[in-house]
Amino acid sequence: MSLRINDIIPDLTVETDHGTITLHDFVGDHWAILFSHPKDFTPVCTTEFGAVAQLADEWAKRDTKVLGISVDGVEDHKKWKTDIEHVAGAKAGFPIVADTDLALSKAFDMFPADAYLPDGSTPADSATVRAVFIIGPDKKLKLSMTYPMNVGRNFAEVLRALDGLQTANGQGVATPANWNVGDDVIIPTSVSDADAKAKYGEFETVLPYLRKTKLKG
Numbered sequence: 001m002s003l004r005i006n007d008i009i010p011d012l013t014v015e016t017d018h019g020t021i022t023l024h025d026f027v028g029d030h031w032a033i034l035f036s037h038p039k040d041f042t043p044v045c046t047t048e049f050g051a052v053a054q055l056a057d058e059w060a061k062r063d064t065k066v067l068g069i070s071v072d073g074v075e076d077h078k079k080w081k082t083d084i085e086h087v088a089g090a091k092a093g094f095p096i097v098a099d100t101d102l103a104l105s106k107a108f109d110m111f112p113a114d115a116y117l118p119d120g121s122t123p124a125d126s127a128t129v130r131a132v133f134i135i136g137p138d139k140k141l142k143l144s145m146t147y148p149m150n151v152g153r154n155f156a157e158v159l160r161a162l163d164g165l166q167t168a169n170g171q172g173v174a175t176p177a178n179w180n181v182g183d184d185v186i187i188p189t190s191v192s193d194a195d196a197k198a199k200y201g202e203f204e205t206v207l208p209y210l211r212k213t214k215l216k217g
Helices: 023-027 043-054 056-061 074-088 103-107 155-171 193-200
Strands: 013-016 019-022 031-037 064-070 096-098 131-135 141-146 204-207 210-213
Touching (some): 013 074, 019 023, 023 031, 031 155, 043 064, 043 155, 056 064, 064 074, 074 096, 193 210
Parallel strands (some): 064 096
């Protein structure tokens, strides 16, 4: 069964290059981003891990932990990080899960249940492991994205989506298309005009069901 928005993520115990962790303990009271890759020492994935490393300060500002996932082993992960850091010019301080048995990939529905990696596997054998999951402090899945192997992920968009989730969940609002921090937000239709005025102050009624306001502070 697919892992859906607002499902609690499986509390798996996994091996990483930082040691053994359980997913729920890793998330703790923080936000978390899990980002998966088909194989170590591959070109697009190396640039993506590098992009995540370069954003270390941004993740920290948002109280967000990041966890990489790849189907290779711990020792390969440690060696690969040398390449990642060379490309990024930044330290890759986040752990990478060694999902050699595909347990995490299957639990998050990135692979068919009967999938396996043959001896001498190539990235094509693990091509479906190419996803991003944003997890809330309640251990629930908040957002997921899936990309093909030949298109690098835009981690600026992952960061923007994280900002949107934290704002929407923390302020009881919604965010419009192309929203960025500081832009107007949308008042939920369940909130009356009177309550909106009391809670948000001035707002713009674009349509009866589309009201925009700026967040205070």
